[in-house]
Amino acid sequence: MIALVRHGETDWNAAHLMQGSSDIPLNDTGRQQARDAGDKLAAERDAGEHAWSAVVSSSAIRARETGELIAEKLGVPFIRVYPQWFEQHFGDAEGVPVEEAMRRWPNRDPEGFENDEQARLRALGALEQVAKDFDGRDVIVVAHGTIIRSALMSLTGRELGFLGNATASRLSQGAEGWTVHTFGGETLEDELGEPAAEIVAEVEPA
Known part of the structure; x- marks a missing residue:
């Protein structure tokens, strides 16, 4: 089992700014969110649901700090960072309010933007690498909203x-x-608002 956890809140999240590859640290709310996530994951382990054995993260400071706080709560090692799990690069849109960015670049094409297909293949490759590195162990990966959604979609x-x-x-x-x-903690049926069986999928080569 792999849990893909989005990092805790940053000041840019709170201000609704495009973040992407900008390396923004957690704020105090984000640190508490990370501790709370660690408590929930520990409760799952203690109930015998998942045997979480390690935590890894993207190389972004906000993801690494979230991962370290979760690992501390679980009493398991924070093993390493994976640069492949870094958030999608949004180029010139980074630091711009989300609504403004959507108006200025309706085609998602600001200068320096990492296209969706590149991000998708990177995310799938990162997922396969974690599975290989941990070989059947239950592990927590702390990454970013867009890159996690890209893999799961x-x-x-x-x-x-x-x-x-x-x-x-x-x-x-x-x-x-x-x-x-x-x-995001919801079953696919709840997320999609319609009956949906769990979906088994083959990963395309990255």
């Missing part, structure tokens, strides 16, 4: 909504491929 073939800070999405790998169990 590719696996499910469904349009998925907003991921809140410090929420966890769970998926597992079996002989037939990946099964997505939850998105």
Whole structure:
């Protein structure tokens, strides 16, 4: 089982600014969100649901700090960072209010923007690498909203909504491929608002 956790809140999140590859630290709210997420994940482990054994993150400071706080709550090691899990690069849109960015670049094409296909392949490659590195162990990956959504939308073939800070999405790998169990803590059925069986998907080569 892998839990993909979005990092806690930053000041840019609170101000609704495009963040992307800008390396913004957590604020105090984000740190508490990370601790709360750690408590929830610890409760799952203590209930015998998942045997979380390690935490990793993207190389962004906001993700690493979230991961370290979760690892501390769980009493498990924070192992390493994966640069591949960094958020999608938004180029000239970074630091711009989200609504303004949508008006200025309705085609999602600011200078320096990492296109969606590149981000999707990077996310899927990162997911496969974690699965290989931890070989069947239950692990927590702290990353970013857009890059997590990109991976999960590719696996499910469904349009998925907003991921809140410090929420966890769970998926597992079996002989037939990946099964997505939850998105942001909700079942796929609850997220999509319609009956939806768990979806098994093969990952395309990155």
